[in-house]
Amino acid sequence: MKNKLIxxxxxxxxxxxxxxxxxxxxxxxxxxxxxxxxxxIGDLNVVLEDLENSYNDWASLPDATKKGEFKKLNTGFECExxxxxxxxxxxxIGIGAGYIKREEPSEVTFELDTGDLYLNYNFSIxxxxxxxxxxxxxxxxxxxxSRMNLFLSGGIGYYFGKLNYYELWESEEIYEGWDYWxxxxxxxxxxxxSGIGFHGGIGFEYDVVKNLAxxxxxxxxxxxxxxxxxxxxxxxxxxxxxxxTEGTTETSSGTLWYYEYYPETHRDSPSSVLKIQExxxxxxxxxxxRKAEGDLSGFSFRIGFRVKF
Numbered sequence: 001m002k003n004k005l006i007x008x009x010x011x012x013x014x015x016x017x018x019x020x021x022x023x024x025x026x027x028x029x030x031x032x033x034x035x036x037x038x039x040x041i042g043d044l045n046v047v048l049e050d051l052e053n054s055y056n057d058w059a060s061l062p063d064a065t066k067k068g069e070f071k072k073l074n075t076g077f078e079c080e081x082x083x084x085x086x087x088x089x090x091x092x093i094g095i096g097a098g099y100i101k102r103e104e105p106s107e108v109t110f111e112l113d114t115g116d117l118y119l120n121y122n123f124s125i126x127x128x129x130x131x132x133x134x135x136x137x138x139x140x141x142x143x144x145x146s147r148m149n150l151f152l153s154g155g156i157g158y159y160f161g162k163l164n165y166y167e168l169w170e171s172e173e174i175y176e177g178w179d180y181w182x183x184x185x186x187x188x189x190x191x192x193x194s195g196i197g198f199h200g201g202i203g204f205e206y207d208v209v210k211n212l213a214x215x216x217x218x219x220x221x222x223x224x225x226x227x228x229x230x231x232x233x234x235x236x237x238x239x240x241x242x243x244x245t246e247g248t249t250e251t252s253s254g255t256l257w258y259y260e261y262y263p264e265t266h267r268d269s270p271s272s273v274l275k276i277q278e279x280x281x282x283x284x285x286x287x288x289x290r291k292a293e294g295d296l297s298g299f300s301f302r303i304g305f306r307v308k309f
Contacts, residue, residue: 027086029308031094033217034079037300039102042224042293043258043274044127044165045072048106050272051123057269058110068108073127076102078300084139092139094153100296103128118174125167131296132160133221135199147207151215154200159223161294163230163256165189165274182239184247189276191230191256193294197223203302211308216301223296228256232276254278258292261285 052070059066082096107124135157142150168186203217230253237247254277262270262285274292275281281289 027308029084029086029306031082031084031304031306033302033304035300035302036075037078037298038075039073039298040295041073041102041129042295044129044163047272047274048072048127054271055108055110061112063114064110064112066108066110068106070106070108070125071104073102073104073129076100078302090141094137094139096135096137098133100131100133120172122170123167128164129294130162133157149205151203151205157197157199158194159197159225159296160194161192161225161296163191163228163294185236187232187234189230189232189256189274191228193225193228195223195225197221197296205306213306213308215306216303218299218301220299221297225294225296226291228292228294229254230256230276252276256292257281257289259289260287262287
């Protein structure tokens with residue numbers, strides 16, 4: 001909450017410090033932007049990459065097959081609206097808000113049939129990261145030719161992030177001369193975080209008519225969030241061949257942690273884990289335990305228009 005008050009105070013103070021001599025002479029414009037961009041994502045992509053590598057290793061076994069792949073998050077749609085206050089013909093101050101979203105559902109099936117043993121694993125995941133930035137920007141316009149400007153922009157923002165992650169793992173195991181069972185495991189994580197970030201860009205603007213301009217721009221941002229808090233639900237259940245089912249559900253609230261899991265039987269093939277827990281996870285099989293990081297940094301190409309009043 002303290003950081004939020006600081007950034008909003010900076011935005012409001014800037015408007016009054018840089019205001020022109022008379023607000024009656026001030027010119028306003030409204031900018032609408034849409035585009036496509038990249039995002040680093042952070043630890044979530046490390047987990048997805050480890051899953052893909054693990055299933056590829058299993059698929060290299062004799063009599064094994066794999067269908068599908070675990071896709072990392074990266075590109076997606078971005079939009080923004082901004083009010084720009086022109087301090088002169090060349091300078092302007094903008095206050096805006098936007099929406100950024102990344103999601104990439106995946107489903108992977110692994111099958112092993114040796115004759116004596118049959119395994120079928122089906123793993124589906126639905127990661128989703130959404131961000132609402134509140135931004136303060138400074139614009140500098142440079143006339144190039146008639147009705148066309150080059151503009152530079154840069155500033156600070158406060159970013160509200162929401163990370164949801166759902167996974168469902170189902171397996172069927174049949175051993176010759178043994179009973180078979182179906183194992184189901186599903187978990188859901190919902191977390192939020194917020195923090196300060198920085199942005200800068202360059203673009204070209206063309207005046208279509210007196211009060212309407214069309215523009216294209218490239219924009220980069222640097223934002224890292226490291227204090228994700230939320231809730232998780234985990235269920236594990238077994239259905240036996242006689243139709244009976246037993247299972248357990250666990251719920252947790254707290255911090256989103258990242259760590260590398262080195263099981264005693266597979267020290268050479270660790271896996272990355274995201275887990276909700278109040279206290280820092282501690283175990284002899286855990287390495288590199290820390291708060292999970294969401295890296296919202298990236299670049300985008302955008303187009304839009306600016307209406308001048």
